[in-house]
Amino acid sequence: MLERRRARHQALHILYQRELTEQSAVRILADGTFSVEDGEPAEYCREAVVGVEAHLERIDSIIEDISQNWVVSRMPIVDRNILRLAAWEMLYRDEDVPDSVAINEAVEMAKVYGTDDSSKFINGILGRLADVVAAGGLKESTDE
Numbered sequence: 001m002l003e004r005r006r007a008r009h010q011a012l013h014i015l016y017q018r019e020l021t022e023q024s025a026v027r028i029l030a031d032g033t034f035s036v037e038d039g040e041p042a043e044y045c046r047e048a049v050v051g052v053e054a055h056l057e058r059i060d061s062i063i064e065d066i067s068q069n070w071v072v073s074r075m076p077i078v079d080r081n082i083l084r085l086a087a088w089e090m091l092y093r094d095e096d097v098p099d100s101v102a103i104n105e106a107v108e109m110a111k112v113y114g115t116d117d118s119s120k121f122i123n124g125i126l127g128r129l130a131d132v133v134a135a136g137g138l139k140e141s142t143d144e
Contacts, residue, residue, distance in 0.1 A: 007044035008085060008105055010034075012113065014041065014049045015081040025049040052088045059087045062138060066128045078113045079122060082106050086126050090133055099130040 014034050018025045021033075028034050029046060041049075052059065060072045063083050072080050086106035089097040103126045110118035132138055 003042060004044055005105065007042035007048065008109065010041045010045040011048040011052075011085055012078075012081055012109060013037075014045070015052060015084065016077060018049070018053070019077055019081070025053045048085060048088060051092055052084050055088060055092065056084070059084050059091070062091070062129065063087060063125065066132065067125050076115065076118070079110065079115075079118050082109050082114070082118075082122055083125060086122070087129060090126070090129055091138055094133075099126075099133060103127065103130060 014025055014028055017023075017028055017034065021028070023031075023033070026049075029041065029049065034041060060080075063080070064070065064072050067075075072083075075083070083106070086102045089102035090099050093102075103123065106126055107119045107123050110122045114122070129138075
């Protein structure tokens with residue numbers, strides 16, 4: 001479990017870097033321009049950043065629909081990337097990541113990297129996403 005937590009933190013760092021540098025996550029991984037503070041990115045980190053990037057348009061659309069009156073591009077960069085990562089897990093990794101785990105991990109990352117309000121904001125949006133998913137909507141296959 002600690003390995004997954006570390007991988008999520010690595011993924012958040014790479015997704016953040018992706019936005020700041022406007023490079024693709026795949027390029028960042030291939031070029032090795034990521035921070036090595038936490039070591040070489042774990043396999044789950046690689047899967048997550050590639051998965052988020054591959055499904056970014058759909059993930060952002062879902063986050064905007066669920067967040068009610070928020071545009072993803074106007075959200076703080078850390079918050080939106082935490083949301084993207086957790087939404088990817090909830091929508092595409094349901095066989096090995098329960099929604100409750102994805103939400104809890106996102107809230108914990110928000111407490112570390114976000115603002116004072118980030119954890120509540122993220123918890124609220126992901127809670128609504130979990131309700132929609134539980135009602136049978138939105139999930140797709142896990143083919144990455």
